[in-house]
Amino acid sequence: MLMRMNYSPFLRIWVSFLFALVQHRVQPRELMYPFWQNDTKTPKVDDGSSPEIKLAIPVFFFGVPYRTVYVNNNGVVSFNVLVSQFTPESFPLTDGRAFIAPFWADVHNGIRGEIYYRETMDPAILKRATKDIRKYFKDMAAFSATWVFIVTWEEVTFYGGSSTTPVITHVNTFQAVLVSDGSYTFTLFNYYEINWTTGTASGGDPLTGLGGVMAQAGFNGGNLSNFFSLPGSRTPDIVNIQETTNVNVPGRWAFKVDGKEIDPANGCTSRGKPVPVSMATQSE
Numbered sequence: 699m700l701m702r703m704n705y706s707p708f709l710r711i712w713v714s715f716l717f718a719l720v721q722h723r724v725q726p727r728e729l730m731y732p733f734w735q736n737d738t739k740t741p742k743v744d745d746g747s748s749p750e751i752k753l754a755i756p757v758f759f760f761g762v763p764y765r766t767v768y769v770n771n772n773g774v775v776s777f778n779v780l781v782s783q784f785t786p787e788s789f790p791l792t793d794g795r796a797f798i799a800p801f802w803a804d805v806h807n808g809i810r811g812e813i814y815y816r817e818t819m820d821p822a823i824l825k826r827a828t829k830d831i832r833k834y835f836k837d838m839a840a841f842s843a844t845w846v847f848i849v850t851w852e853e854v855t856f857y858g859g860s861s862t863t864p865v866i867t868h869v870n871t872f873q874a875v876l877v878s879d880g881s882y883t884f885t886l887f888n889y890y891e892i893n894w895t896t897g898t899a900s901g902g903d904p905l906t907g908l909g910g911v912m913a914q915a916g917f918n919g920g921n922l923s924n925f926f927s928l929p930g931s932r933t934p935d936i937v938n939i940q941e942t943t944n945v946n947v948p949g950r951w952a953f954k955v956d957g958k959e960i961d962p963a964n965g966c967t968s969r970g971k972p973v974p975v976s977m978a979t980q981s982e
């Protein structure tokens with residue numbers, strides 16, 4: 699008679715690994731705005747943030763001009779107050795925090811990954827941003843970017859993740875690009891590769907970084923009426939956000955964010971195909 703052996707932990711690891719291998723997709727690197735090793739980095743600590751960053755120009759967000767931002771490790775660029783919260787709440791938040799969240803989830807860059815940021819007036823970057831905004835917003839043909847702020851989360855893993863497991867199962871690379879001409883503000887979200895949605899302190903699986911309270915992407919205006927959530931936020935679909943777009947470029951979303959309402963470019967599309975705008979939840 700054969701000895702009864704418990705293969706389930708071993709099998710579970712391999713099944714999740716093979717599943718990730720099959721699922722793994724990255725977008726072309728050109729999706730990302732350039733970032734470099736000499737950009738400023740945030741501290742490599744769980745739930746950390748940059749210092750308060752003074753901006754060269756005021757940036758309008760939901761009608762309010764802001765002079766400073768914080769870059770927060772957990773996937774958030776915030777105004778006036780840093781955000782260390784690791785489990786994402788659904789928008790709108792009740793406590794007055796105003797922020798831009800390309801992918802709000804429990805990053806742990808102390809284990810793996812870097813978070814870079816850079817304010818720039820580099821002519822090549824301004825030219826690229828101007829071209830993108832004019833292309834995505836047909837009524838902005840005269841827009842000329844004078845200021846760009848690039849925040850990049852490169853190969854970051856989740857709280858409870860590992861520094862040694864294969865990259866493809868455990869890291870996310872994404873970017874928020876803020877673009878302004880001094881009065882209008884736009885935000886591009888670039889999702890290069892998204893493989894996990896949840897840290898273990900938010901109920902996520904320690905092997906896959908999935909399940910539990912999953913990532914939220916969007917904008918919180920700091921009051922109860924101004925907010926916008928990207929489709930799939932806080933659902934299992936958010937892990938596929940790199941396949942979705944509202945500008946016909948898989949992995950990229952574009953928004954005008956200075957006004958009282960968030961204005962998504964071209965309505966919304968999913969996997970490059972138009973879908974009803976109602977898929978995106980927007981404030982009334």
Ligand SMILES: [Ca+2]
Binds near residue numbers: 857
């Ligand atoms: Ca964290």
